[in-house]
Amino acid sequence: MDIKHYQEELARFAGERDWDQFHTPKNLSMALAREASELLEIFQWLTGEQSCAIAENSGEAARAAEEIADVLIYLLRLADKLNIDIEAAVVRKMALNAQKYPVALAKGNAEKYNRRKPRT
Amino acid sequence: MDIKHYQEELARFAGERDWDQFHTPKNLSMALAREASELLEIFQWLTGEQSCAIAENSGEAARAAEEIADVLIYLLRLADKLNIDIEAAVVRKMALNAQKYPVALAKGNAEKYNRRKPRT
Amino acid sequence: MDIKHYQEELARFAGERDWDQFHTPKNLSMALAREASELLEIFQWLTGEQSCAIAENSGEAARAAEEIADVLIYLLRLADKLNIDIEAAVVRKMALNAQKYPVALAKGNAEKYNRRKPRT
Amino acid sequence: MDIKHYQEELARFAGERDWDQFHTPKNLSMALAREASELLEIFQWLTGEQSCAIAENSGEAARAAEEIADVLIYLLRLADKLNIDIEAAVVRKMALNAQKYPVALAKGNAEKYNRRKPRT
Numbered sequence: 001m002d003i004k005h006y007q008e009e010l011a012r013f014a015g016e017r018d019w020d021q022f023h024t025p026k027n028l029s030m031a032l033a034r035e036a037s038e039l040l041e042i043f044q045w046l047t048g049e050q051s052c053a054i055a056e057n058s059g060e061a062a063r064a065a066e067e068i069a070d071v072l073i074y075l076l077r078l079a080d081k082l083n084i085d086i087e088a089a090v091v092r093k094m095a096l097n098a099q100k101y102p103v104a105l106a107k108g109n110a111e112k113y114n115r116r117k118p119r120t
Numbered sequence: 121m122d123i124k125h126y127q128e129e130l131a132r133f134a135g136e137r138d139w140d141q142f143h144t145p146k147n148l149s150m151a152l153a154r155e156a157s158e159l160l161e162i163f164q165w166l167t168g169e170q171s172c173a174i175a176e177n178s179g180e181a182a183r184a185a186e187e188i189a190d191v192l193i194y195l196l197r198l199a200d201k202l203n204i205d206i207e208a209a210v211v212r213k214m215a216l217n218a219q220k221y222p223v224a225l226a227k228g229n230a231e232k233y234n235r236r237k238p239r240t
Numbered sequence: 241m242d243i244k245h246y247q248e249e250l251a252r253f254a255g256e257r258d259w260d261q262f263h264t265p266k267n268l269s270m271a272l273a274r275e276a277s278e279l280l281e282i283f284q285w286l287t288g289e290q291s292c293a294i295a296e297n298s299g300e301a302a303r304a305a306e307e308i309a310d311v312l313i314y315l316l317r318l319a320d321k322l323n324i325d326i327e328a329a330v331v332r333k334m335a336l337n338a339q340k341y342p343v344a345l346a347k348g349n350a351e352k353y354n355r356r357k358p359r360t
Numbered sequence: 361m362d363i364k365h366y367q368e369e370l371a372r373f374a375g376e377r378d379w380d381q382f383h384t385p386k387n388l389s390m391a392l393a394r395e396a397s398e399l400l401e402i403f404q405w406l407t408g409e410q411s412c413a414i415a416e417n418s419g420e421a422a423r424a425a426e427e428i429a430d431v432l433i434y435l436l437r438l439a440d441k442l443n444i445d446i447e448a449a450v451v452r453k454m455a456l457n458a459q460k461y462p463v464a465l466a467k468g469n470a471e472k473y474n475r476r477k478p479r480t
Binding site: 001002003006009010013016017018019021022024025026027029030032033036037039040042043046047048049050051052054055061064065066068069070071072073075078079081082083084085086087089090092093094096097098101103106107108109110 | 153
């Protein structure tokens with residue numbers, strides 16, 4: 001996925017509509033959180049298993065795909081406005097996660113690293 | 121950005137830690153919304169202008185980059201679990217947005233398409 | 241619970257700290273969403289049953305109570321800033337919900353009223 | 361506001377619809393976060409000043425009141441399911457906030473207490 005290409009398309013789209021005045025990082029963070037919560041709505045009353053089964057339900061999968069796209073669109077736009085290299089940020093964070101969650105401590109255990117009880 | 125590559129790395133990371141039991145689409149949607157709200161925390165008391173200035177503040181920009189990475193990591197993982205082609209979803213959504221927000225109606229106007237007042 | 245009393249206490253607290261400049265409805269909606277997502281963090285990797293068991297775990301219950309308080313504090317503050325009578329709003333919404341979710345249609349069915357499939 | 365009364369009404373409403381199966385604390389935290397984000401949608405493209413002016417706009421104020429009610433309804437329900445005394449939690453949290461944000465340090469300064477730079 002050519003991140004830069006989509007960021008340019010989105011910038012052009014906003015520019016044509018005179019929307020840069022609305023697209024501050026602050027406002028984009030609100031729109032992003034809003035779209036992320038649309039995914040909550042899809043899954044909120046389902047069991048974990050039912051949420052997996054959505055992959056086989058073309059209507060619900062299409063709905064989820066649309067919300068995922070909305071989140072990514074605002075994320076690309078926000079990163080662009082903040083001059084953040086989104087792929088480099090992911091690489092850095094994945095390296096950090098490998099340090100915070102070593103297999104020996106994290107196996108079968110989803111506790112946040114800073115809440116993990118010491119093992120003896 | 122090679123989406124598939126990162127999805128495979130994330131799947132390997134989760135698999136080694138026996139975390140697939142936790143990574144249902146339902147739970148991932150919660151983690152995603154949680155991380156999106158970390159971005160809200162960065163911007164919540166800032167004005168729009170101050171939020172733009174974060175791009176020049178290396179400490180705050182790094183903090184924002186880390187939260188953006190967290191959101192993207194969970195988004196990649198969720199799309200993977202639902203077999204959603206994230207780039208195709210973005211392309212479809214951008215085409216849909218072009219229809220819902222024609223320049224003539226949307227210029228300088230951030231109203232949601234289904235709340236737009238008719239113009240005469 | 242004397243809503244007005246707490247709203248006055250919160251207004252006084254903010255006033256003493258010169259925080260009214262930060263407490264616009266926009267900013268308060270961000271802080272509110274942020275605090276709501278702290279509850280997501282508590283529950284995100286738990287099963288539904290495990291989430292119920294938190295009531296018996298004094299540490300986790302206290303953590304949940306603190307986040308619930310944070311949400312309510314921002315909600316009281318936001319309603320105050322918008323001159324919204326929060327109790328009247330709840331009464332109105334509960335009446336509306338009774339109309340949208342009649343027992344005959346909603347029994348055992350958590351679908352949103354506007355997504356409900358017609359029954360024959 | 362008689363918190364217990366509303367919690368009993370909501371429990372009755374859910375019971376009649378056989379919705380207790382859906383109302384785990386986990387699921388309620390999702391619904392709560394979802395409703396909180398509806399408030400984000402109202403304010404996301406407004407300036408701080410415009411967000412204040414919503415109090416004078418009866419249509420938008422009614423929309424905000426409905427979303428505030430939705431948040432409170434789920435919050436009451438969640439507290440009930442976790443046996444949390446919501447008023448006592450608010451009292452405790454307000455006392456804690458008074459300690460974390462003493463006027464001398466917090467005046468005109470919205471920084472989170474654990475990010476506050478030392479003053480000399």
